[in-house]
Amino acid sequence: MGLLGGSFDPAHEGHLHVTREALKRFGLDAAWWLVSPGNPLKARGPAPLETRMAEARALVDGDPRITVTGIEARLGTRYTAETVAGLQRLYPRVRFTWLMGADNLAQFHLWDRWEEIMARVPVGVIARPGQRLSARMSKTAERFARHRLPAAASHLLPLADPPAWCFINIPMSHQSSTAIRAAREAAKK
Numbered sequence: 001m002g003l004l005g006g007s008f009d010p011a012h013e014g015h016l017h018v019t020r021e022a023l024k025r026f027g028l029d030a031a032w033w034l035v036s037p038g039n040p041l042k043a044r045g046p047a048p049l050e051t052r053m054a055e056a057r058a059l060v061d062g063d064p065r066i067t068v069t070g071i072e073a074r075l076g077t078r079y080t081a082e083t084v085a086g087l088q089r090l091y092p093r094v095r096f097t098w099l100m101g102a103d104n105l106a107q108f109h110l111w112d113r114w115e116e117i118m119a120r121v122p123v124g125v126i127a128r129p130g131q132r133l134s135a136r137m138s139k140t141a142e143r144f145a146r147h148r149l150p151a152a153a154s155h156l157l158p159l160a161d162p163p164a165w166c167f168i169n170i171p172m173s174h175q176s177s178t179a180i181r182a183a184r185e186a187a188k189k
């Protein structure tokens, strides 16, 4: 099971694209979009959770492999280390793989208990425009260099014992929630 955590403020085609590529390249059965109650590193509060979930559900409509969930709000977690620990407790027979764009790998070492996350679940990183270099040069990439699977072995990632991570290059999507929010604001004026 792939876990794509995000603000999804709003969800966009880029999220769908990276999820579908991750399903294929990592050989995952399915993915959950964990719609975050609020990213602990972002100062700006997001739109209400229900609004973001409804938009995300409308977008994935028709793809039975992707489930949109607000389980973090129900678990009362917003730090990924806690969320992953909670999911592993709730679903001991499910093997989870954390998924994220390259922008998040670049600052992953700022996340709470980031090394614990690496120790708990394999991590699949998906290329994002302008972020490949910063991701490759990141503290996480350096610290866990020995545990990196080559992209050619990406399908082995979900079954690898953590720490294990893999960076995949895919045809990149330029979509971003920031750009969509800016366009919506401009349209209001």
Ligand SMILES: Nc1ncnc2c1ncn2[C@@H]1O[C@H](COP(=O)(O)OP(=O)(O)OP(=O)(O)O)[C@@H](O)[C@H]1O
Pocket (backbone or CB within 6 Å): 004, 005, 006, 007, 008, 009, 014, 015, 018, 099, 100, 101, 102, 103, 104, 126, 127, 128, 129, 173, 174, 175, 176, 177, 178, 179
């Ligand atoms: N176009 C994209 N290419 C690769 N990864 C992406 C892309 N869009 C989103 N992601 C990844 O999906 C996850 C959730 O992203 P998020 O909901 O923050 O969207 P975003 O477009 O990055 O939002 P914002 O612009 O507000 O930061 C993150 O791991 C992010 O890196």
Ligand SMILES: O=C(O)c1ccc[n+]([C@@H]2O[C@H](COP(=O)([O-])O)[C@@H](O)[C@H]2O)c1
Pocket (backbone or CB within 6 Å): 004, 005, 006, 007, 008, 034, 036, 038, 039, 040, 041, 042, 078, 079, 080, 081, 104, 110, 111, 112
């Ligand atoms: O646990 C942390 O410290 C932490 C810090 C920053 C981001 N995250 C998670 O990273 C995911 C992507 O966040 P975002 O806002 O970039 O979509 C989302 O699931 C957040 O909860 C987690």
